[in-house]
Amino acid sequence: MVTIGWSDAAARAGVTIRELSEIDEFQQVNRLFDDIWHPEPRNVPVPLELMIGFAHAGGYVAGAYEGDTLVGASVGFLAADRTLHSHVTGTVAGRGIGYALKLHQRDWCRKRGLRRITWTFDPLVRRNARFNLVKLGARPEEYLEDFYGTMADAINEGDASDRLLAAWPVDQDRRAAADAPAVDEPPRALLACENGRPVFHLAGGEVVLVGTPPDVEELRRTDPGTAAEWRAAVRTALGGLMGAGGEVIGFTNQGEYEVWVH
Structure with missing residues (x-):
């Protein structure tokens, strides 16, 4: 849960953060993103022209610098209902x-009277789920099947682009969703990780658990069949629960989504 300001977080990370506005800065962002995702030219995370347009139209384009070297960047655009979509x-x-960039982004939104920040993330990537749900306190609002279609990059290639749409309130530090309800029994696993594979179980109660693979990005490289099994299983379990009105209220240290079924 967020407890410090963006400037303190930036100092701890050894960076300075600022909004970007010049062509050479946007080009640095493109080079950084190329180094991270290694995309095909037709599948860049954000085209240079759109980045320029977002910044000019009042969107969020910011970079984190270590000296003169760009080591992080974030690009977002204004959306409906006083929202920034990151x-x-x-x-x-x-x-x-x-973490420092997200806090800077939230402060930027607060100063402009925005209510919340949204973004998408892969529900199979544990570290992202933990960062978004536990460290920031954001909450998934929607399960989006194959949201971006085929993605030709070194991280996502060969897998369906299912995503969770996360929402993060700007005006509060506490978690966005309701706390887990008081229950007489501990949550039971609907989908568990057993010997690295997805296994379904019968699970009742108000809160159920949906497991994830320890490292899906490694699985895509070494065992794409098992990675595909995980995609289908999480889509069925988590996507099905959320589609029926279930709310994700947390993420365990064991890599499981806690879903309130009500």
């Missing part, structure tokens, strides 16, 4: 740069 964020991994 389309893409990429950083050098493992240093807290993404």
